[in-house]
Amino acid sequence: MSDLIQKPAREVVRLLREGTETPTSVLEALRRYVADADRQVNSLPIQFFDAAAERAARLEAEVPDPAGRGLLAGLPVAVKDYNDVAGQRTTHGSPLFADHVATRSDAMVSVLENNGGIPYAKSNVPEFAGGHTYNTLFGPSRNPWNLDRSVGGSSGGSAAALASGSAWLATGNDLGGSLRTPSGYNATVGLRPTPGRIPRRRPAIPFDPLWVEGPMARDVGDVALMLDAMVGHDLHDPLTKPEQPRSFLERLTTFDPPARVGFSPDLGCLPVEPAMRRVCGDAMKHFDALGADVVTDCPDFTGAYDAFQALRSHLVAAVHGGLLAEHRGAIKPDIVWNIERGLTQSTETLLSAERVRGQLFHEIADYFETHDLLVIPSAPLDPFPVEWTYPERIDGVESRTYIDWIAITFCVSLTGCPVVALPCGFSDAGLPVGLQLVGAPGQEARLLAHAQMFESSVGIAASLPIVPRRPKVATS
Numbered sequence: 001m002s003d004l005i006q007k008p009a010r011e012v013v014r015l016l017r018e019g020t021e022t023p024t025s026v027l028e029a030l031r032r033y034v035a036d037a038d039r040q041v042n043s044l045p046i047q048f049f050d051a052a053a054e055r056a057a058r059l060e061a062e063v064p065d066p067a068g069r070g071l072l073a074g075l076p077v078a079v080k081d082y083n084d085v086a087g088q089r090t091t092h093g094s095p096l097f098a099d100h101v102a103t104r105s106d107a108m109v110s111v112l113e114n115n116g117g118i119p120y121a122k123s124n125v126p127e128f129a130g131g132h133t134y135n136t137l138f139g140p141s142r143n144p145w146n147l148d149r150s151v152g153g154s155s156g157g158s159a160a161a162l163a164s165g166s167a168w169l170a171t172g173n174d175l176g177g178s179l180r181t182p183s184g185y186n187a188t189v190g191l192r193p194t195p196g197r198i199p200r201r202r203p204a205i206p207f208d209p210l211w212v213e214g215p216m217a218r219d220v221g222d223v224a225l226m227l228d229a230m231v232g233h234d235l236h237d238p239l240t241k242p243e244q245p246r247s248f249l250e251r252l253t254t255f256d257p258p259a260r261v262g263f264s265p266d267l268g269c270l271p272v273e274p275a276m277r278r279v280c281g282d283a284m285k286h287f288d289a290l291g292a293d294v295v296t297d298c299p300d301f302t303g304a305y306d307a308f309q310a311l312r313s314h315l316v317a318a319v320h321g322g323l324l325a326e327h328r329g330a331i332k333p334d335i336v337w338n339i340e341r342g343l344t345q346s347t348e349t350l351l352s353a354e355r356v357r358g359q360l361f362h363e364i365a366d367y368f369e370t371h372d373l374l375v376i377p378s379a380p381l382d383p384f385p386v387e388w389t390y391p392e393r394i395d396g397v398e399s400r401t402y403i404d405w406i407a408i409t410f411c412v413s414l415t416g417c418p419v420v421a422l423p424c425g426f427s428d429a430g431l432p433v434g435l436q437l438v439g440a441p442g443q444e445a446r447l448l449a450h451a452q453m454f455e456s457s458v459g460i461a462a463s464l465p466i467v468p469r470r471p472k473v474a475t476s
Contacts, residue, residue: 001467002029005033008221009218010222010249016069016073023059023069023073024056026075027052027053027120030120034166040468041144042138042142043151043156043166043167044078044123044157044166046081048087052118055118059118070117070229071228072115072116074116075118076120077120077167078119080173081093081125085102085105087101090122091122093124094127094332095330096331107200108171108198108201111230115228123156123158123171124156130153130154130335131181132150133157142386142468143386144164145430146471148386150185152181152379155172155173155174155178155182163466164465169222171213172214173214174212174413175211180421183378184421184423184436189219189220190420191216192212193444194418194441195212197212197444198230198240199240200212205315205318205319207238208315213230214227214230215227252449255446257450260292261375262296262371263281263294263374263375264375264376266408268298269301269305270408271395271397272395276380276427280375283424299364300360306356310345311353312403313345314350321339334389361415361416372450373450375437378408381394382427382429389402409436416441417440417441418441419438425458432460
């Protein structure tokens with residue numbers, strides 16, 4: 001692993017701006033590394049380095065001054081395979097779209113490109129949606145910390161690429177935890193921003209606030225850099241705003257440490273394995289060290305599980321329901337179930353879900369009048385064997401659906417709050433354990449600053465990227 005691959009994205013961008021490196025030289029170094037490293041991890045199944053090299057050469061020719069090449073200055077960026085890059089495949093992990101080639105980059109990708117980002121690969125995803133990154137087109141992505149384990153999902157390919165050095169920055173999106181679960185499982189960092197902060201890919205349901213795009217990186221500083229390069233306004237996304245915020249990266253050091261931090265191992269209503277409770281609880285000592293008053297109160301999440309399941313099913317049916325009549329046999333059974341649930345659930349179920357969402361939003365707004373952060377685990381159990389479809393039981397409680405095990409993230413989605421997911425320690429098996437740091441709506445700058453303070457105290461970020469690891473075999 002070369003020194004360049006190991007550097008943070010911020011440092012590589014500095015070298016690009018100074019002219020010490022060029023977009024072409026950085027891309028070629030990454031190409032050489034990915035060719036070997038990703039054979040084991042399978043995080044980037046769709047690669048287009050030649051097209052990226054052409055874009056890098058054009059950027060160098062059209063903008064001779066390296067300092068004028070945008071916020072990312074020609075840095076390569078991995079793009080999740082739910083998002084369109086002009087001239088490249090977008091498969092959604094589904095055989096139905098195996099040969100689909102996008103004619104134009106979507107809104108979020110276009111913003112990154114306009115800010116000097118150069119897409120070079122698509123990161124692996126579950127078919128359409130899910131918390132475990134595998135599909136019949138490309139197979140599973142494997143966790144660099146233990147290649148026999150899951151990377152989480154649905155932004156699992158992005159997180160694994162970051163952890164293994166095959167990406168400096170990668171895009172993610174998040175409906176029920178798709179960005180946060182993989183960040184915790186791979187010891188990387190991801191931000192689920194406030195809805196409307198980043199333009200979405202011409203959303204089929206434009207006013208829906210559950211699905212957001214977000215940045216993923218190896219540390220909080222790089223997430224702040226990427227967020228700066230992703231914010232924007234798009235006429236097709238009514239949640240976005242023309243007004244641009246001040247730089248998130250520049251504001252990382254402008255906030256005081258958090259004064260009051262709430263911690264809950266389970267939101268008061270969800271199964272979480274005892275080992276996860278212990279590691280996450282122990283990690284609160286880092287907030288103690290920052291001078292925070294750590295308390296164990298939590299907003300009331302009663303009803304959030306059922307509300308999210310109803311709202312998500314409604315959204316999945318609205319977006320994908322038209323595929324069932326003609327393509328049912330080619331769609332993963334879990335997705336068929338989710339679509340059918342959305343098509344058949346009652347009006348009262350939806351009305352109840354909306355009432356719960358509204359009540360929870362106001363409850364958490366009240367909570368942040370007296371707290372700086374709400375801190376909870378990013379997953380209820382260790383990264384599980386890659387052969388599993390999903391964990392069928394957590395702390396003795398049987399899962400009723402294929403997304404039950406990510407309830408610790410999807411309940412938080414209902415709040416509309418920004419959330420940073422980042423590592424807080426390791427389990428007894430040596431696997432990463434992550435936390436969600438939840439901040440007040442619209443307060444990404446403060447949240448990222450607090451997350452960086454916590455990250456500095458924990459000290460895991462400096463160990464990335466890692467060489468992918470095979471599990472140790474016990475000897476007699």
